[in-house]
Amino acid sequence: MDPKGETMEQELYSDARLYDLLFPADEAAVDFYRGEADGKGERVLELGCGTGHKLIPVAADGHQSVGLDLAPDMLAEAQRKANERGVSVEWRHGDMRDFDLDREFDLIFIAANALLHLHRADDIVQCFRAVRRHLAPGGRFAFDVFSPNVRLLAGADGTRRPRTSFTDPDRGVVRVDVDDTYDAAAQVTRGTWYFSTDSEPDFQKVSLEVRSIFPQELPVLLERGGLRLVERFGDWDRVPFTSDSSMQLCVCESDA
């Protein structure tokens, strides 16, 4: 609460504990990225690594791993979890649109829609160019983003609706409402997420904005970034991407 007694709206990524409760690790996603880093001792970079859901298991498999993120709180939690598991990862603070790690990687990945925090087409292309500069010859770039569903986007009309719930060991059951709005020109969904328990209504509010990348624009953005889409799956079990897929799971390589 702020001094006036009102809950301050804050970004989700300044509260890593809340993030991990809201979005716990998805084992199918972890297995996919572990599988992509399948060789021995690969050099792996995750951009927008968050609290390390994917990168810590990848590093535990014996790969030299670097995780880059913009949010200090997420990186601090990632570091704490890696230390707890005795796993070595190099955590770097930085922006996925503009970074220079002065080395190359066999696998670079961006998981769990993290790419969608870049809203302008030029930001996404800038990120792809930075990825290409860091890819070793024969290296792969993988990422997952949701596939925009026009029915869901049309429903994002600013009305506050229940979205999900989870159990917080300290607070008990937490209900989450969201009141998002879709900006069609920007292709960005903007919303506030409201967290409540029976005794503490709206004890926390966080804002979240995510872009939609439509299926036909995705390969064009990659091309502008010097990358080529090699495979696009519709799910973690590598089924082909179709109109019914809820996600676009992409594997790319450098166009050079």
Ligand SMILES: C[S@@+](CC[C@H](N)C(=O)[O-])C[C@H]1O[C@@H](n2cnc3c(N)ncnc32)[C@H](O)[C@@H]1O
């Ligand atoms: C949805 S979380 C995904 C975290 C992690 N990849 C996972 O699979 O759990 C998005 C992450 O992207 C990070 N992020 C957002 N914009 C970024 C940027 N421009 N550069 C680097 N990281 C960014 C956020 O701080 C957050 O940790």
